[in-house]
Amino acid sequence: MTRSSLTTPPPGAAAPAPPPGAPLPGAALGSHYGHCFGCGTEHPTGLHLTARTPDGATVEAEFTVGEAHQGAPKLAHGGVLAAAMDEVIGMSVYLFHKPYVTGRLETDYLLPVPVGTTLHLRAWCNGISGRKAYLEAEGRIGAPDGPVAVRAAALFIEVSMEHFAEHGDLAAIAAEHQDFEVNP
Numbered sequence: 555m556t557r558s559s560l561t562t563p564p565p566g567a568a569a570p571a572p573p574p575g576a577p578l579p580g581a582a583l584g585s586h587y588g589h590c591f592g593c594g595t596e597h598p599t600g601l602h603l604t605a606r607t608p609d610g611a612t613v614e615a616e617f618t619v620g621e622a623h624q625g626a627p628k629l630a631h632g633g634v635l636a637a638a639m640d641e642v643i644g645m646s647v648y649l650f651h652k653p654y655v656t657g658r659l660e661t662d663y664l665l666p667v668p669v670g671t672t673l674h675l676r677a678w679c680n681g682i683s684g685r686k687a688y689l690e691a692e693g694r695i696g697a698p699d700g701p702v703a704v705r706a707a708a709l710f711i712e713v714s715m716e717h718f719a720e721h722g723d724l725a726a727i728a729a730e731h732q733d734f735e736v737n738p
């Protein structure tokens with residue numbers, strides 16, 4: 555992965571152990587918001603990611619590229635692929651049971667991804683330092699061990715729930731979530 559210093563964890567930054575109450579290994583991670591472009595089941599043209607954590611620390615998900623996700627004819631749009639990486643990385647930081655938002659997302663595009671392809675996504679944390687979480691993800695074509703089409707490195711920043719209340723829709727958060735320790 556080609557990355558900048560901004561998404562490289564400082565020396566000594568380590569991924570935290572899963573907190574009490576974190577999803578157990580093998581658990582499915584449901585959608586955090588029905589209208590989310592990444593995982594919402596109610597979004598008509600979203601990515602509809604379905605995710606799970608195999609080990610309580612990393613996240614795996616699948617995304618099948620549809621007609622609505624094209625850039626060039628019959629090929630996935632790069633921004634849509636970046637959104638898939640953002641979402642699966644967001645789900646991996648969700649395992650820490652604290653609200654985070656994307657501060658920076660760096661993406662390497664290695665292969666074109668045709669419409670109809672299922673991308674197998676995987677995300678993990680390389681370390682946390684203060685409010686900063688350093689994360690990484692990859693998307694492989696056709697199978698969990700298929701060729702890598704996309705890689706991403708990200709810096710997520712821990713925020714308070716007031717971030718979402720001030721800038722977003724607190725009523726919508728409350729309607730779907732009882733646990734205010736996690737991302738809306």
Ligand SMILES: CCCCCCCCCC(=O)SCCNC(=O)CCNC(=O)[C@H](O)C(C)(C)COP(=O)(O)OP(=O)(O)OC[C@H]1O[C@@H](n2cnc3c(N)ncnc32)[C@H](O)[C@@H]1OP(=O)(O)O
Binds near residue numbers: 645711
């Ligand atoms: C199941 C749940 C799944 C959830 C999935 C969600 C997936 C999708 C996630 C998203 O897409 S979130 C939406 C996209 N992101 C945003 O809308 C965030 C918009 N940006 C902000 O709200 C603020 O800029 C931000 C909260 C990130 C930071 O503002 P703050 O005022 O809280 O902090 P500050 O600016 O002081 O930065 C804190 C530290 O982070 C650093 N930082 C912030 N933004 C950075 C950046 N872009 N690049 C590098 N460093 C950055 C900053 O330099 C500083 O470092 P130091 O502590 O060392 O001084």
